[in-house]
Amino acid sequence: MSAVMERRETPAATPVKARRSWLTRKTAPYVFISPFFILFAVFGLFPLLFTIYLSFHYWDPSTGLGGMKWVGFENFTFVLTDDWFHKSLYNTFWIALVSGVPQHLAAIPLAFFLHTRLSRWRNAVVGLYFLPFITSTVAISLVFTSLFSRDYGLINVLLTQMGQWEVAGLRPLSWVFPTENIDWNDPGYTKWVISFVVWWRYVGWNTVLYLSALQTIPKDLYEAASIDGASRRQQFWHITVPLLRPMMFLAITLSIIGNLQLFEEPFILTGGLGPGGTSIGGPDQAGKTAAMHMYATAYIESDFGTASAVAWLLFLIIAMMTWANNKAFKEKS
């Protein structure tokens, strides 16, 4: 036995090769790709499965893993019949629509304009439009919080100065502009302010998406159209818009997913959690989105089971909306 082993060992592999024996031509690809799968399993798959498990339990995390209690579908029935969830969902859809629709209505003509009219400065202008998208949400929200500040904000200063502008003892603009500071924290304005910030932030992103799609449309089409005597407007409606459809589908899908998960902007604009303040989402929870509701359920109420149920219901709603969007685009084409 030992003789056999000795014979094998002596002439064959050098120690280096022996150590690497597990890394063969067959295993190497798996080894090299494994970091992704390991990271995905730890940070992606496990939390995903864990939240499904959690959504059927009651769990206050400070009681440790032993404190979990099986409750079946109770969390889901609780959330579905919960007024706060309904309200946050209503807010989410409201903001998603009011910020989302104008985003595309502005981005498509803007992209068309950039594509056709600007040649030399195009990249610089595109860069400017894209800037809000890559800037930190927190920074943006804080800047807008101070802009929309009731007593010390720039927006109120500008608006009231217009409103109070006097010509011969009269205030000619006072019927359009306010003469007194507007309280942007008032629940009537909260959703508008959030929608505006979200719109401002993502309009550049959508413009870039549409611009890249425009660049794939063959120039011959436009040339042929202009030879046939089509105006720019006609070219836009009959060439650009139809050929942009695939990109519209993608951009709207991304908007639906993003807007239904809205969290940072409304969270910071409505004052976050702030110790000893009023309820989360600003006065009367007017700016509380579904994602914020989920956060509050988990971190204020320490009810991670219900929060997981909210997360999965939100996932289902987003999936349904995406499916409907898919359907709508397919049917028309």
Next chain:
Amino acid sequence: MKIMHAFLLSAAMSGSVAAQTVTLEVASFPDLDRGIKAAIPLYQEAHPDVEIKLVSLAFGDHHNAMTTSLATGSNLPDVMAVEVGFIGKFAASGGIEDLSKPPYNAMQYQDQFARFTLPQATGGEGNLAAIPVDIGPGALFYRQDLLQKAGVDESAFSKNWDAFIDAGKKVKEKTGAYMVAHAGDLKDIIIRSDLEDGEGIFFDKDNHSLVTSPRFEKAFKVAKEARDAGIDAKVKAWTSEWTEGLRRGQIATQMMGSWVAGHLANWIAPESAGLWRSKQLPDNVYASWGGSFYAIPAKAQHKHEAWEFIRFLALNKSMQLEAFHKLDAFPALVTAQNDQFLQQPIEFLGGQKARVQWKEAADRIPAITVNKYDTIADEIVNAELDKVLLHDKDIKEALADAHKLIKRRVRY
């Protein structure tokens, strides 16, 4: 062979000497961590074998991190700082040592702390979760110049809530400043008034909500009156609107823990030094805002050393005075409260000996019990108050709805 043996033995011994140095991990948050930083060199003089590693995170992050650590039972520090708002939750968790039991037997120190603090740190099962270090006796801070300008009688404006609101109207009319930052602040004080030892703010002993009681009715009514009188600035504390309002003299009074004097003097409104004064809360109310505690997780590595260190921080008079001096952290330790330091005038408050007044408040604050569902109840009551303030919802109806919501949300 013998030499070799001796060599090994000495190596082993030096190894064991090195192992005796204990590294104590302390988790805290700003500004409380400054007190610990100051304590470390002093503590190490007497305990050279203990090394202290301080991990300090932002207030919210610290408590989230501690919640996560308790959830998984890993990464737990030896000494855990806990703010009063989280005590109820952590005390009910079962992941924290009961300090009333041996080997700690902390109840023997009961008389050494402000009397409301230990009940604050006691969980539903009578377990003592933490030891207090600083407290926040509530006070009414006001801008003397604004009140004088408005012709308000300083000695009487806080006698009761009617007088307070009347004064607010005068201040608004004469100076343009708001009396308070938010009408909800008044509600927060009134729901804490007229409580007796052993009572809870939102819940009684059997977890029944108390929000339909006259206490809450009065709180909502006064808040609504303040809103209707136009004397609240409608801004939340700690927002930039709030600090800016205080800085520019647009908010005439602020009711909070005595520690807010330090914040005002240091960063919020240093240029208004000498204009502020402190007074007891209106309507003879004594309430506390905030307060910091130290706890030992059940899975801590070095419980004995942790307990020694906590005792050093909490029961050592000079340590407590140091924190008082540097951080305006009002000591929980009675001997520190009786120190001469209290008699010193505070320049920011126009030379007022306000610490004596805060001590008087601290003695009268009732020992209210905490409940792990307090945060939920607070959130619900705030949401209903919004409806009363903004949409004129009937107060009785709002409180009945709050009661229903609390019952619904406290499910388990």
